[in-house]
Amino acid sequence: MRQIPVETSGATVMVAKAPQPKVRDRRTGEIAVDAETGAKLMTVDVMFAANDEVEILSLTVPETGISGDLAMGTPVVLTGLIARPWENEFNGQKRHGIAFRAVAVTSLVDTAAQPKAA
Numbered sequence: 001m002r003q004i005p006v007e008t009s010g011a012t013v014m015v016a017k018a019p020q021p022k023v024r025d026r027r028t029g030e031i032a033v034d035a036e037t038g039a040k041l042m043t044v045d046v047m048f049a050a051n052d053e054v055e056i057l058s059l060t061v062p063e064t065g066i067s068g069d070l071a072m073g074t075p076v077v078l079t080g081l082i083a084r085p086w087e088n089e090f091n092g093q094k095r096h097g098i099a100f101r102a103v104a105v106t107s108l109v110d111t112a113a114q115p116k117a118a
Contacts, residue, residue, distance in 0.1 A: 002084070002085065003082045003083075003084050004082060004083045004084070004085075005081070005082055006078075006081040006082060006083050006100070008048075008077070008078050008081055010050055010051075011048055011049060011050035012047075012048075012049040012050070012075070013046050013047065013048055013049070013075065013076050013077065013078055014046065014047045014073055014074060014075050014076065015044065015045070015046055015047075015070045015071065015072055015073065015074045015076055015105075016045040016046055016047045016056050016072065017044070017045035017072065018044075018070055018071055018072065019042040019043065019044045019061070019063075019066050019070055019105075020042065020043050020044075021040065021041075021042060021043075022041040022042055022043045022060055032060075034062050037062065037064075039062040039063055039064050040062070040063040041060055041061070041062060041063070042060070042061050042062070042063050042066060043058055043059065043060060043061075044058075044059050044061055044066070044070060044105050045057070045058050045059070046059060046076065046078070046105070057100050058100065059078070059081070059100045059101065059102050059105065060099065060100070060101045060102075061101070061102050061103075061104065061105050062103075065079070065102065065103050065104035065105060066104070066105055067104065067105075067106045067107060068106060068107025068109065069107060069109070070105065070107055074107050074108075074109055075107075075108040075109065076105050076106060076107055076108060077105075077106050077108060078102045078104070078105055079102060079103045079104040079105075079106065080102055080103030080104065081100065081101070081102045082100070082101050082102075083098050083099070083100055084098065084099045084100075084101065085097075085098055085099075086098070086099050
């Protein structure tokens, strides 16, 4: 399936909802894992503001790619953000959308608070 890189340099991005484990199977509570690395996957909702528009995006991120305290309102930077179109059929209804995945979500509060080397 096609993966489309998303340009984030001109965007303002803040956490809308703190990271939560991504559930693979709601009936069993099984947590999703990355097929290549085996890392536990998390879902992070972010406010993505660019070009005078604001959207809430739900991102899938490996647990190892989450750094800093990602509480609501925390400004963040997204690394390796891609969009992937999807489509499926459930109970006779076709559904489609765009899934977003990032390599990392990093708090800008932590990097700004760190003391600078002399």
